[in-house]
Amino acid sequence: MLSYWEQDAWTQYDFVVVGAGIIGLSTALSLKEQRPQSSVAVLERGFIPRGASTRNAGFACFGSLTEILSDMQTNGEEATVRLVRARYAGLDVLRKRLGDSACGYEQHGGFELLFESNVAALEQIERINNALRDIFPSAAFHERNDLIAEYGFGTNRVKAIVKSDFEGQIHSGRMMRSLAVLAQERGVMLLWGADVQAIDHEPTAVQLHLKHNDESLTIRAAQAVLCTNAFTSTFAPELGIKPARGQILMTSPIADLPFRGVFHFDEGFYYFRNVSSPHGERILLGGGRNLDFDAEETTALTLNAAIQQELERLLREMILPERSFTIEQRWSGIMGFHASKLPIVRRTHERLVVGFACNGMGVALGSTIGADTARCALGE
Ligand SMILES: Cc1cc2nc3c(=O)[nH]c(=O)nc-3n(C[C@H](O)[C@H](O)[C@H](O)COP(=O)(O)OP(=O)(O)OC[C@H]3O[C@@H](n4cnc5c(N)ncnc54)[C@H](O)[C@@H]3O)c2cc1C
The missing domain is CATH 3.50.50.60 (FAD/NAD(P)-binding domain)
Incomplete structure (x- = not known):
């Protein structure tokens, strides 16, 4: 009482x-x-x-080229542009409210890796930039294929890179x-x-x-x-509203990591970024929900071994080929999804x-x- x-x-x-x-x-x-x-x-x-x-990946992102194309197909151009505008405005409010140091904000840009299966999206860059022209100070997306070799990605899979200068990353905690x-x-x-x-x-x-x-x-x-x-x-x-679990892993510090920023591929189903820690630059990689939609429609904060294994394979074969590291942390988090x-x-x-x-x-x-x-x- x-x-x-x-x-x-x-x-x-x-x-x-x-x-x-x-x-x-x-x-x-x-x-x-x-x-x-x-x-x-x-x-x-x-x-x-x-x-x-x-428990997220800390991307301060507005949607990659292929995500925006897919959203335009589902919700139409007007609603998608409104959403991108709200994200850009929301990030501005967050940064002003807290200050960049308090949210660990860094802006190294966002990058989408395109494969054989979706490289045709490059043809849409101009149309999408045009649709988003009133939101960003300059073109939202540009092609930067020179970065594939510079960043050391496995070239048998990565065919093109699209960069957005305006995406950033935060320290979520x-x-x-x-x-x-x-x-x-x-x-x-x-x-x-x-x-x-x-x-x-x-x-x-x-x-x-x-x-x-x-x-x-x-x-x-x-x-x-x-x-x-x-x-x-x-x-x-x-x-x-339905739950959708996301799987994440994080590496040990990696010497001379050649890239910084937030990276997406497969329509945003996979994402990775650098995380600056006192011991050096680590990689956080997450995603893979599309490998097992049914199992990942859960609120259980547990790991999915098959998805974690695939994340690790992508890391070793495509993102950090020929580099030595260990996986130091794995976790999951629960998103809410609506059709x-x-x-x-x-x-x-x-x-x-x-x-x-x-x-x-x-x-x-x-x-x-x-x-x-x-x-x-x-x-x-
Ligand atoms: C693995 C993963 C990676 C992600 N990566 C990114 C990313 O890089 N960039 C990005 O923009 N977004 C990302 N997201 C999505 C982003 O984290 C969410 O969209 C955002 O955090 C949602 O915020 P929220 O406040 O709506 O919900 P939440 O942060 O989920 O907060 C809901 C809160 O409600 C509490 N709660 C629920 N029920 C009750 C109850 N009955 N009583 C009391 N409390 C209750 C919960 O404990 C929780 O703290 C990711 C999500 C996950 C899971």
């Missing part, structure tokens, strides 16, 4: 955001910016954020920690280990029922916001809003979706 003091000071807020990922924390910050006097709490079931935001610190500084109450088990609607408030070990607690809010990404279907199954591949910011009840971004590309978009979600919660 709660004491009077606990009940009075800890259990009622104007806005409660569920989920302390990039979207949840950005939403909370935007709410505080718009309504400084309001009380805002973020409920996170992990002791630290345990969603995609702290540092960025999320800085975002949490900033939210706290701005007066947002962060409650960790707060697992929301059920949500009830009353005439004047929404009730969020929490569980932590054997304890339970009910929190009331005038408005609740779900930023629970892959786990949103627990509370809003009608939105059709439309477009963000969802929607009021699903008089007192409940959902902010969902990202289909595997939420770093750049997160701050913009957070601002949209806050506006929706404010009824604007």
